[in-house]
Amino acid sequence: MLVRRARIHDELLPDGPPEDWPWPLNVPCVAQLATEDMTFERPVTMLVGENGSGKSTLVEAFAEAWGLDARGGRAGRKYGNDRPKTPLGEVLRLESTSAGAWQRGGSRQRRKGYFLRAETAFGFMEAVNGKAGYWDEDISEMSHGEGFLTVFAAMFREPGFYVMDEPEAALSFQSCLQLVDLMYRLGKSGAQVVCATHSPILAATPDADIIEVGDHGFRRTTWDDLALVDHWRRYMNNPAAYLRYIVQG
Numbered sequence: 282m283l284v285r286r287a288r289i290h291d292e293l294l295p296d297g298p299p300e301d302w303p304w305p306l307n308v309p310c311v312a313q314l315a316t317e318d319m320t321f322e323r324p325v326t327m328l329v330g331e332n333g334s335g336k337s338t339l340v341e342a343f344a345e346a347w348g349l350d351a352r353g354g355r356a357g358r359k360y361g362n363d364r365p366k367t368p369l370g371e372v373l374r375l376e377s378t379s380a381g382a383w384q385r386g387g388s389r390q391r392r393k394g395y396f397l398r399a400e401t402a403f404g405f406m407e408a409v410n411g412k413a414g415y416w417d418e419d420i421s422e423m424s425h426g427e428g429f430l431t432v433f434a435a436m437f438r439e440p441g442f443y444v445m446d447e448p449e450a451a452l453s454f455q456s457c458l459q460l461v462d463l464m465y466r467l468g469k470s471g472a473q474v475v476c477a478t479h480s481p482i483l484a485a486t487p488d489a490d491i492i493e494v495g496d497h498g499f500r501r502t503t504w505d506d507l508a509l510v511d512h513w514r515r516y517m518n519n520p521a522a523y524l525r526y527i528v529q530g
């Protein structure tokens with residue numbers, strides 16, 4: 282593992298009462314980071330929560346705090362400037378383990394990791410396709426999901442800090458299982474994964490820690506207790522019964 286906890290230092294918070302703080306400090310899970318550290322207790326952490334609960338806001342800031350570009354891409358690359366570009370990235374601080382401190386303490390090349398944002402990943406992948414330090418295959422001749430799997434295979438290999446935002450977006454059931462296997466193996470190899478997801482498949486990664494974000498803020502939970510899993514179970518069991526309350530004839 283590389284990162285032990287994330288927090289916002291008191292001195293970086295704005296003046297005035299919390300109810301007057303601007304976005305993103307007014308998103309409940311971010312507001313909680315102002316008073317409570319988010320600890321990373323296992324090599325793989327899944328962030329789960331409804332649309333708009335703050336998952337992307339968190340993972341972008343984690344990526345930036347590790348030195349990854351909030352727009353996605355690999356570690357060790359030189360960006361225009363290294364200043365965080367998101368408001369939370371500017372105030373969030375990561376506390377490293379000794380292995381993490383070693384990677385962060387040396388030259389830029391020592392730092393390993395990748396930020397995969399599903400929303401922008403394909404455009405980004407096309408932009409760096411064929412460039413040194415990425416992958417050998419030509420992803421412009423691949424489907425969306427095949428491109429993702431190529432990136433995983435080429436970029437997710439070292440004991441780095443891997444941040445993902447809804448990687449399931451392009452993946453079939455079988456490909457999600459491949460990603461579960463990859464995340465599990467990365468976790469065992471000294472790497473660390475933080476993944477925002479709506480997928481009950483990814484959330485079930487063995488030995489993963491699950492943090493649910495929502496109106497309550499953030500809290501550690503189990504796969505069985507996730508609202509997401511309950512919804513999928515009931516839906517898969519009997520879609521018609523579930524949809525009766527949603528689709529009015």
Ligand SMILES: Nc1ncnc2c1ncn2[C@@H]1O[C@H](COP(=O)(O)OP(=O)(O)OP(=O)(O)O)[C@@H](O)[C@H]1O
Pocket residue numbers: 304305308330331332333334335336337338339
């Ligand atoms: N640039 C911005 N300025 C102001 N508010 C924003 C901005 N970006 C996002 N928000 C708001 O912050 C909240 C959290 O957004 P975020 O994108 O982190 O949610 P999310 O959990 O990733 O959702 P989804 O599952 O839809 O990806 C939302 O209420 C959103 O409307």
Ligand SMILES: [Mg+2]
Pocket residue numbers: 336337338446
């Ligand atoms: Mg999001």
